[in-house]
Amino acid sequence: MALNTTDGARLVQQETAVGAGVQVLLLGLLGTAAGLGPAGWLTGLAFASAGWAVLSRALHRSRLRSFGAANRVTLGRAVLVGGVTALVADSFHGSPPVALFVGLTAVALVLDGVDGKVARRTGTSTPLGARFDMEVDAFLILVLSVYVATRLGPWVLLIGAMRYVFVAAARVWPWLTAPLPPSTARKTVAALQGVLLLLAGAGLLPYAAAFAVTALALGLLVWSFGRDVLWLWRTSRTAAAPVPAAREVRELVAG
Numbered sequence: 001m002a003l004n005t006t007d008g009a010r011l012v013q014q015e016t017a018v019g020a021g022v023q024v025l026l027l028g029l030l031g032t033a034a035g036l037g038p039a040g041w042l043t044g045l046a047f048a049s050a051g052w053a054v055l056s057r058a059l060h061r062s063r064l065r066s067f068g069a070a071n072r073v074t075l076g077r078a079v080l081v082g083g084v085t086a087l088v089a090d091s092f093h094g095s096p097p098v099a100l101f102v103g104l105t106a107v108a109l110v111l112d113g114v115d116g117k118v119a120r121r122t123g124t125s126t127p128l129g130a131r132f133d134m135e136v137d138a139f140l141i142l143v144l145s146v147y148v149a150t151r152l153g154p155w156v157l158l159i160g161a162m163r164y165v166f167v168a169a170a171r172v173w174p175w176l177t178a179p180l181p182p183s184t185a186r187k188t189v190a191a192l193q194g195v196l197l198l199l200a201g202a203g204l205l206p207y208a209a210a211f212a213v214t215a216l217a218l219g220l221l222v223w224s225f226g227r228d229v230l231w232l233w234r235t236s237r238t239a240a241a242p243v244p245a246a247r248e249v250r251e252l253v254a255g
Contacts, residue, residue: 015067016055019075023048023082030083034097040090047082055132062128070119073111074133080108081140088147101147102202108140109194137190138163144197152200152211159193159218162225175236180228189224193217 027044030036036044055075059067067075083104087096115133119125145160170176180186196217200210 015072016052016059016075019055019079020048020052023051023079026079026083027086030086030100034087034090034100036086037090037093039093040086043089044082044086047085051078051082058128058132062126068119068124068126068129069122070115070124071129071132073115073118074129074136077108077111077115078136080104080111081136081143084108084140085143088143091147091150098203102198105140105144105194105198109191109198112137112191112194137194141193141197144194144201148197148201148210148214151207152214156214156218159197159214159221162221166225166229176229176232178232178235180231183228186224186228189220193221 023044027036027041027048030044031041084101087101087104090096112133115129119129141163142160145156145158149156166176196213199205200214200217205213
């Protein structure tokens with residue numbers, strides 16, 4: 001029996017609520033295993049509450065009747081990112097359990113390549129799913145950059161902040177909101193950010209090597225964003241150029 005729109009929307013909202021509940025459960029497990037302090041608990045709960053509210057509102061606007069397998073994978077990643085966020089917040093008051101930090105982050109990074117494949121194979125790709133995936137990725141990079149910055153310096157925050165600066169700039173210059181062509185290089189650079197930041201933050205590399213790895217991540221990101229911004233600017237200039245009148249076109253052809 002097919003679900004009507006109201007029943008489907010209700011089930012979708014219930015799934016997001018389950019995700020928030022699993023987030024609280026993960027925080028409880030981290031509290032038991034790692035002695036998560038007040039900062040970690042408060043940050044983790046704030047992440048769960050804000051994430052549930054934003055996602056619920058987006059789902060309500062999109063009127064999806066089914067959450068979809070790919071979005072479930074992304075929701076699972078978001079729960080892991082919430083755990084990483086709690087550990088990083090707690091690290092300001094003491095050394096975090098590196099094994100837990102690395103494990104949660106590594107699984108979240110691996111799953112980043114899963115949700116897209118699931119969406120394509122099941123034919124359930126949606127603009128909301130793509131945006132959900134992007135926001136989870138961006139926030140994880142931001143959290144990792146905060147963690148690595150405590151060791152290498154505030155310049156590392158440029159990595160996590162760059163995407164949000166781009167979004168803010170798009171409010172001033174609307175031409176930045178134009179769709180970009182698909183790019184394997186862009187996807188590769190984005191995927192490398194998490195891997196390189198995790199490598200630098202795992203504590204396995206000496207300071208100089210961690211610095212070099214993080215600088216490489218920043219350099220690649222600046223190149224990727226710079227290339228995209230240049231393409232968008234050139235495209236906007238071409239689109240804004242006045243179209244010659246028919247007479248002028250004929251004169252140009254005749255000449």
